[in-house]
Amino acid sequence: MKRLLLLPGLCVAFATAVLAADPAPASAPASTPDFSSFKTADDLWKQLEKLQEPPAEKPKSREEAMAQLQVYFTTAQAAAEAFVKTFPADSRSWQARMVALRCSMQLRQYGGTGSIEADQQKLNEIINAPEAPAPMxxxxxxxxxxxxxxxxxKDKPETYGAFHKAVADFMEKYPDHPLASQLKIVQMRELPNDPTPQADEILKKVAAGSDLRLAEGAKAxxxxRQKMAEFKSKPVDLKFKSADGHDIDLANYRGKVVLVDFWASWCGPCIGEMPNVVSTYGKLHDKGFEILGISLDQDKGAMEAALKKQNMTWTQYFDGGGWDNKISKSFGIQSIPxxxxxxxxxxxxxxxxxxxxLGAAVEKLLAE
Structure with a gap:
């Protein structure tokens, strides 16, 4: 829920609202937008700016939201690419390149056909172009x-080391860039999953820094991480009464591989991931794979509706506490999924x- 791709300068509010919906494959519009009627750079630039405004109508469903997202990013990308192609000498062409790349990255995240390699090549061209403005x-x-x-x-710790080096290089080269503060937040969000000692070093440095908001986050x-280390030092103690009235004790599941899934019906990424969880459960349940759901819903009816719609047939815990859910609080859960x-x-x-x-990890543990 909290790992949205940042969209500097590209209508963050609308993109965030739409991306909260269930991910679904994005497809290109029925026809490629035509911008040949715009004869001057100023006219096309005004159109590009207009295309980055949110639509007047709010989507009535997740399906409609995804359709809007598809049109929104695909059309803006086409306009930006048309500007670069038609007016390459215009100074705004660098900004247009960035708009096109942001759109491409968003569309790919939601099932588009764009290539990471192609986007990286275009980014490198901007980074290495002597004439490109420093902000770009x-x-x-x-x-x-x-x-x-x-x-x-996580199975390749060196990827985290390279990531942290890239962040440090950015901070050294662009300390005053408007995106510097966002990059610090991006890095912070990856530290809980970082398996390397470097994460502890970075957290200690941030905790002692002058940015009070980041310092508090680092301390938390x-x-x-200390709590997780404790959890991993002994068997997990989990007992509760299920939503359907049964006494559940994780100790009774010894010999099985168990996924404890913290989720909520209102969490878009949780629901977006659920088909994969359901599929993994269907394939491996008979081999000894179990799931215990911990719902952070406040409305039991909403939870039950999601269980039925998503075909989630495993045991659930529900206490109506939302973020004050007793189990999630005791386990230090701060974000879901x-x-x-x-x-x-x-x-x-x-x-x-x-x-x-998920499936690969479950199969690996089942084989032990």
Missing amino acids: KGEATFMSILIQRSQLD MIAE AAWLIDKKGMLREQGLRGDA
């Missing part, structure tokens, strides 16, 4: 780091697995 070089570097962030892998993360994978001995082994990584 900085933004291109920022977006390149976002791509690097999307490829972080330090406490969370959050998934804890417990091995056959009751030990916490993995956190935050999504997509294909």
Whole structure:
């Protein structure tokens, strides 16, 4: 829910609202937008600016929101690319390049066909172009780091080391760039999942820094990492009465691999990931895979409706507390989706697995 791709200068409010909906494959509009009627750079630039404004009508459903997103980013990308192609000598062409790249990255995140490699090549061209304005070089570097962030892998600690180096290089080269503060936040959001000692060093440095908001966040993360270390030192203690009235004790699941899934019906990314969780459960349940859902809903009816719609047939905990959910608070959960994978001995082994990584991790633990 909190890992939205940042959109500097591209109508953040609308993009954030739409991206909260369920992810769904994006497809190109029925016809490619034609901007040949705009004969001057000023006219086309005004049109490009207009295309970055949110639509007047708010979407009535997630499906409608996704359709709006598809049109919004695809059309803005086409206009930006038309500007670069038609008016390459105009100084605003650098900004147009960035608009096109932002749109491409968003569309790819939601099922578009764009290539990471192609986007990275275009970013490198901006970064390495002597004539590109420094602010554009900085933004291109920022977006390149976002791509690097999307490829972080806990099984490859070196990816985190390279990511932190890229952030440090940005801060040294562009300390006053408008995106510098956002990049610090991006880095902070990855530290809870960082398996390297470097994460502790960065957190200690931030906790002692002058930015009070980041310092408080760093202190909370330090406490969370210490708590996670404690959880991983002994079998997880989890007992509760399920939403349908049964007494549940994780100790009774020894010999099975268990996913403790913290979620809510109002959490777009949670629901977006659910088909993958349901599929993994269907494939591996008979082999010893179980799921215990911890719902952060306040409305039991909303939770039950989501369970039925998503075909979530496993046990659920519900106390109506929302973010004050007793179990999530005791486990230090600060954002969802959050998934804890417990091995056959009751030990916490993995956190935050999504997509294909979940099934692969479950199969690995089942084989132990």
